[in-house]
Amino acid sequence: MKKSYILITLLALLLAACSSQAEDDEQHEDEEVKGIQVDFALPEEGEVGESVLLQTTVTYGEDELVTDAEEMTFEYWNVEDEDNTVHVDATNHEDGTYSTEVTFEEPGTYEIYAHTTARGLHSMPKKSIIINGEEMEHHDHESHEDTEEHEHEHQHGFDIKLNPLEGITVNQEEDITVELTMDEEPYENARVRYEIILENNEKHDWVETEEVDSGKYVASYSFKEAGQAEMIVHVTDDTGLHEHEEYDFEIEE
Numbered sequence: 001m002k003k004s005y006i007l008i009t010l011l012a013l014l015l016a017a018c019s020s021q022a023e024d025d026e027q028h029e030d031e032e033v034k035g036i037q038v039d040f041a042l043p044e045e046g047e048v049g050e051s052v053l054l055q056t057t058v059t060y061g062e063d064e065l066v067t068d069a070e071e072m073t074f075e076y077w078n079v080e081d082e083d084n085t086v087h088v089d090a091t092n093h094e095d096g097t098y099s100t101e102v103t104f105e106e107p108g109t110y111e112i113y114a115h116t117t118a119r120g121l122h123s124m125p126k127k128s129i130i131i132n133g134e135e136m137e138h139h140d141h142e143s144h145e146d147t148e149e150h151e152h153e154h155q156h157g158f159d160i161k162l163n164p165l166e167g168i169t170v171n172q173e174e175d176i177t178v179e180l181t182m183d184e185e186p187y188e189n190a191r192v193r194y195e196i197i198l199e200n201n202e203k204h205d206w207v208e209t210e211e212v213d214s215g216k217y218v219a220s221y222s223f224k225e226a227g228q229a230e231m232i233v234h235v236t237d238d239t240g241l242h243e244h245e246e247y248d249f250e251i252e253e
Helices: 003-031 143-152
Strands: 035-043 045-046 053-062 071-078 086-089 097-103 108-118 121-123 126-132 157-162 173-182 191-198 204-208 210-213 214-222 227-236 241-251
Touching: 035 108, 035 121, 035 241, 053 071, 053 108, 071 097, 086 097, 086 157, 086 204, 157 241, 173 191, 173 227, 204 214
Parallel strands: 045 126
Antiparallel strands: 035 053, 053 097, 071 086, 071 108, 108 121, 108 126, 157 173, 173 214, 191 204, 191 227, 210 214, 227 241
8 A cells, every 4th residue: 555655656756746737838838939030121123322220020929010120230232243332220129120221322233231139139131232323422321312411410510520640551550539529528339330442443342430538439441552542431320410521641661
């Protein structure tokens, strides 16, 4: 009788353990089924100099809109120049959609990743777009309509100061620093890019900077050949600011 009781008790414990494990497995499977879905909307074609909307809708599971993604960044590049990629942060509209606008200055085929991190998961769908038209001149980055808008949005009191570029030699890594001010106060949280053009070279290198201090933006760059160089500092931000300043300097052997 005692042995039968012990056997029955052990059998009951075993059944309980199996049931618990089955519930854990089922819950784990449900968690595995859930994931983030990124619906990346992108037109098939665009035009040089015209704004292109990049937009995603992010959901978790079947239909839960994600309004608090940890990361939503677009990375794009011309397929003829894969080493020169550009990263742009998207605006969170707090309704599950994220977007930004990009203006392409050269024709060609561009590939774009929509880097998305949410709920501890990462997704990076990729799409491509064909940009038609003629390459924009580096000294004329805007159409007439854009120029009028730029003049309208010009910020009085805004200043771009480039730290002196002297004694620059070929293949030497240089920290290029600009300081932005508005009414003599540091201007923070801007997007600053350097467009670098070397003499007798049609290729334009685009370099993203990092804000290392209040209003101070820095990027490293190594010049591959000697000669006259031009650099255009482009400044934009979420308020609609769009400023640029041109600088000329010499690269020594």
